[in-house]
Amino acid sequence: MNTLYSLGELNSHIGFVLALAIGFFFGWFLEKAGFGSSRKLTGIFYFRDMAVLKVMFTAVVTALVGYRYLLAMGWIRQESMYMLETYWGAQIVGGLLFGVGFVMGGWCPGTAFVGLASAKWDALVFLVGAVIGSILFNEMFGLVQPLYEGGHAGVLFLPESLRVSWRLFPLLFCLIAVGAFAGSAWLERKFGEAGEGDVTPNPRNRAAAAVLLLAAAALLFVPVRVGDYEQVTDVAPNVLAEVAQAADHIAPEVLAEGLMAGGSGLTVVDIRAPEDYAKFHIRGSINIPLGKLQASATSLPHDRTIVFYSNGTTHAAQAWLMMRQWGWPNVLVLTDGVLGFWRHCLTPPSLSGVTDPGMARAAGAAFRLRRAFFIDAKDQPLSAGAGPEPSVPDL
Amino acid sequence: MSNQQNNDLSSKPKPYWSPYLAGFGLGLTLLASFWLLGTGLGASGGLARCAAWCEHLVLRGHVEDSAYFGKWFGDGSPHVMKYYLVFMGLGVFIGGFVSARRDRRIAPGVERGPRISSRARLILALSGGVLTGFASRLARGCTSGQALSGAAMLFTGSVVFMVCLFVGAYATAYFVRREWL
Numbered sequence: 001m002n003t004l005y006s007l008g009e010l011n012s013h014i015g016f017v018l019a020l021a022i023g024f025f026f027g028w029f030l031e032k033a034g035f036g037s038s039r040k041l042t043g044i045f046y047f048r049d050m051a052v053l054k055v056m057f058t059a060v061v062t063a064l065v066g067y068r069y070l071l072a073m074g075w076i077r078q079e080s081m082y083m084l085e086t087y088w089g090a091q092i093v094g095g096l097l098f099g100v101g102f103v104m105g106g107w108c109p110g111t112a113f114v115g116l117a118s119a120k121w122d123a124l125v126f127l128v129g130a131v132i133g134s135i136l137f138n139e140m141f142g143l144v145q146p147l148y149e150g151g152h153a154g155v156l157f158l159p160e161s162l163r164v165s166w167r168l169f170p171l172l173f174c175l176i177a178v179g180a181f182a183g184s185a186w187l188e189r190k191f192g193e194a195g196e197g198d199v200t201p202n203p204r205n206r207a208a209a210a211v212l213l214l215a216a217a218a219l220l221f222v223p224v225r226v227g228d229y230e231q232v233t234d235v236a237p238n239v240l241a242e243v244a245q246a247a248d249h250i251a252p253e254v255l256a257e258g259l260m261a262g263g264s265g266l267t268v269v270d271i272r273a274p275e276d277y278a279k280f281h282i283r284g285s286i287n288i289p290l291g292k293l294q295a296s297a298t299s300l301p302h303d304r305t306i307v308f309y310s311n312g313t314t315h316a317a318q319a320w321l322m323m324r325q326w327g328w329p330n331v332l333v334l335t336d337g338v339l340g341f342w343r344h345c346l347t348p349p350s351l352s353g354v355t356d357p358g359m360a361r362a363a364g365a366a367f368r369l370r371r372a373f374f375i376d377a378k379d380q381p382l383s384a385g386a387g388p389e390p391s392v393p394d395l
Numbered sequence: 396m397s398n399q400q401n402n403d404l405s406s407k408p409k410p411y412w413s414p415y416l417a418g419f420g421l422g423l424t425l426l427a428s429f430w431l432l433g434t435g436l437g438a439s440g441g442l443a444r445c446a447a448w449c450e451h452l453v454l455r456g457h458v459e460d461s462a463y464f465g466k467w468f469g470d471g472s473p474h475v476m477k478y479y480l481v482f483m484g485l486g487v488f489i490g491g492f493v494s495a496r497r498d499r500r501i502a503p504g505v506e507r508g509p510r511i512s513s514r515a516r517l518i519l520a521l522s523g524g525v526l527t528g529f530a531s532r533l534a535r536g537c538t539s540g541q542a543l544s545g546a547a548m549l550f551t552g553s554v555v556f557m558v559c560l561f562v563g564a565y566a567t568a569y570f571v572r573r574e575w576l
Contacts, residue, residue, distance in 0.1 A: 003433025010432060010479045018431050019479040023486020025424040026436055026539075030487070031494035033417035038506045038520075040411075042575050045568035054414035055421060056543060062422025063547035067429055075430065082434040084545045086552030087535070094534025095556040097526055099563025104571055105523020106506070108538040109531065110438035112524075113484055114491030119503040122520040127442065129524020134439075134446035136525065137532035141463040148533060156551035169549070181415075205415055278471050 006080035006291025008273030027114050036118035038106030045103050047191040050184035057177045065170055065215050072222045079318040080291055088151030105129065155314045166224045174216040178209045248320055250307055250332040252341040259284050260373050267300060268307045270338070271319050282309065282341060283374050290315050293322060302328060309334035309341070345370050409498040425547055432479070435544020439531035441484035446528070448475050463532070508575045519574055 004010045004018070033055045034040045043049025070076040102108055105126045107115055112130070115123025137144065159169040258266050259282070268285035270277050277287040288296045290310070300306055306328060308316040316333045323331045334341060348367055411417075428435050447464040450457075459468045467475045495501050507516035531537040534556050536545065542560060545553020 001430070003429075004431065005433030010434070011473060011477060015432070015479045016477075016482040019483040020486040020489075022424060022428045022432070022436070023483035024490035024493075025427075025486075026421070026483070027487035027490025027492075028494045029417050029420040029424060029490075031491040031498075031500070032412040032420070033414055034411035036491055036495055036500060039508065039575060042568075045564050046572070046576060051411075051414045055418040056538075058415050058418025059421035059425060059543060060546045062419050063425040063429070063544075064549065066422065066426045067547060070426070070430060080433050081429065081548070084535070084541070084548070084550045084553055086550065086555070088552070088555070091534050091541070091552045091556040092559050094530045095559025096563035097530035098534065098537065098556075099560040099565075100567045101523040101526030101528075101530060102538075102560065103523070103564040103567045104574075105520050105527055106574070107520070107523070108438070108527060109442050109484075110436070110487055110537070110539045113438065113487040114495070115506075117488050117491035117501075118495040119501050120506050121503070122505045122507070122516055125517050125520040126524040126527075129521040129526075130439070130442050130528030130531070131446040131449060131524075132521075133525040133528025133530075134443040134532055135450050137529050138447070138450070138458075138461050138463040141461065144533065145462070153552070158549045158551050158554055161551040173549075202413070205413070208415060208419075275472070279466070279469055 001075065001080075002291040003076075003080045005082045006289065008275070008289040008291070010273075011275070026110070027117070030111055030114045031118070035111040036114040036120065038115060038120065038122060041108075041111060042103055042106050043192075047187040049192060050188055053184055054181060057180055061174050061177045061212060061216075064173060065212065065219065068170055068219050068222070069215075072219075079315070079322075083155045083314055085312065085314075086151075086153040086156040087149065088153060090148050090150060093147060101133075154312060167220050167222070170219045171213070171216040174212050178213065181205075181209070248317075248331070248333055249313075249335045251335050252344040255282075255307060255334060255341070256345045256370055256374070260370070265304050266307060267304045268309070269300070269319070271308055271310050271315055272338075276311075280338070280342075282338065285309070290319055293319055297323065297326060297328075300328065305330040305332060307332045307334055309337050311339050312337045346374055406499060408500045408502075421543075422547075425544060428544075429548075435540060435547065436483065437480045437536065437540035437544070438484055438487065439528070439537035440480035440540060441478065441482075442528065443532060444475055444478050444481050451475065508573065510573045510576070516574060519571065 004012070004015050009015055010019075030036070034051055035055070040049055041052055044052040067076065071078060098108075105112075107123055107126045109127070109130055112123045112126045116127060141148075159166050164172065255266075255268070259268070263284050266284075268282055270281045270285045270287045271290045271293065272287070273289055274287055277285075281287065300323075306323065308319040308323075308331065310316045310319075313333055313336065316337060320331050320333045336343070346367075348364075425435055444467070447458065447467055450464065451459070451468065458464050466472075492501075505513040505516055507513060527537070531540075534541055536542075536553075536556075538560070541553045542557040546557055
């Protein structure tokens with residue numbers, strides 16, 4: 001099934017209705033867990049009430065194991081999912097600051113909605129603060145941008161970062177979770193007071209833990225599908241060889257030269273959502289959102305070189321793989337995507353360190369030519385200084 | 396729910412669910428979001444849209460030219476609040492309200508420990524909110540979008556965010572203990 005994200009329809013009427021319904025259950029379960037109470041939420045930081053750890057870890061392992069099964073059964077395709085990229089600097093600093101704010105404020109954004117629904121005025125004040133914090137981020141964006149984009153590492157998966165097998169990883173994760181649950185019960189007995197936490201040993205919890213571990217252990221025998229980045233068994237060897245030789249990529253400068261020379265023999269496909277395409281696209285490209293590629297692929301020519309781009313390269317690489325497997329001979333991925341294209345081709349060249357004035361002039365002239373071709377000639381105006389914006393949902 | 400049943404009991408709030416049961420329900424909700432939307436849950440993204448909308452009401456031109464919020468106000472962009480996470484946030488509020496009402500947990504007031512004044516608690520809530528709102532933009536998500544949803548899909552950066560969140564919170568907990576204990 002195609003997800004709304006892959007169809008570029010997250011922000012349509014159906015998307016709003018589904019988000020509202022999913023949000024309802026999200027809020028419902030948070031409230032049932034007691035997360036409409038800031039004292040219960042912060043209990044974890046004093047080892048008195050470990051509900052936050054239990055609820056979060058249970059939700060993560062449920063979704064983690066469930067997701068792997070949905071992938072294995074083909075109900076979800078990894079390429080129709082929105083991928084969160086890793087930005088080391090932003091996520092480390094952001095995480096630390098968030099933690100400080102969480103224990104000070106007593107809420108996080110989601111639980112504060114539930115707190116407000118329970119008429120906790122501290123939740124309202126917290127939410128006002130979070131709105132102010134967001135505005136502050138916008139106002140300070142020039143200052144924090146290097147950190148915001150710092151340590152960009154693309155899409156990284158934990159099993160690969162830790163070099164653990166994809167099949168084994170869910171089981172390891174669940175074992176750690178069950179260990180943490182047992183540790184939590186011990187901490188609550190030691191630090192908590194009567195009535196805090198959930199200290200009664202419950203045979204049903206043990207049975208549930210056993211079911212979880214069995215389900216995760218069964219994943220050891222489930223093959224990891226194409227797109228799961230481990231076993232790409234049904235890809236022809238020549239395709240893998242192309243990837244290995246990086247013959248599957250085209251550099252932004254090369255694409256720019258090709259298009260400015262008339263673009264003959266090139267078909268450039270923007271696979272982002274239509275609204276991102278509407279904001280900015282590379283001149284001459286056509287828009288086919290990734291989720292619609294299968295339906296639209298037949299309209300793409302076999303005798304031209306097809307260049308795919310998204311914001312980065314992950315989704316374009318998925319399009320590349322699909323097209324190669326469906327038999328298109330000449331398919332390329334734009335290196336670093338549209339953001340890289342903007343950075344390399346359409347931002348003024350840095351001339352620091354260039355001592356030869358002739359070279360500096362040539363670089364400046366090339367930049368002005370490209371800018372005239374790709375930006376100034378376009379009928380869609382771009383506000384001064386604004387770059388193409390990522391098609392990433394802001395979570 | 397029948398009213399007779401309510402009258403038989405006192406007006407005491409119902410006990411919370413087992414955290415494992417609530418967590419399981421939350422996990423299934425997250426799975427449904429993956430399956431239907433192709434992305435996980437999120438809360439701070441909707442708040443950021445509200446922030447941009449509020450600032451835009453006051454400083455129209457400034458926001459439209461700003462580097463971060465500005466992209467939501469370009470020509471041809473839908474209204475800034477027409478964003479799926481705004482609706483999800485509304486859903487969270489409604490779901491929380493229905494559950495709290497049915498379980499008689501709506502208790503107006505400022506929640507705080509016995510050793511802190513309401514005023515001090517509200518100042519800390521505001522400061523914590525500012526930090527959290529800022530940090531969610533920086534990290535591209537909060538406990539819902541990064542920690543919960545990202546960890547379930549095993550993204551390295553999301554798990555790093557979650558670990559750092561707990562490091563930051565435990566390092567601060569001692570200094571604000573009077574707020575809670």
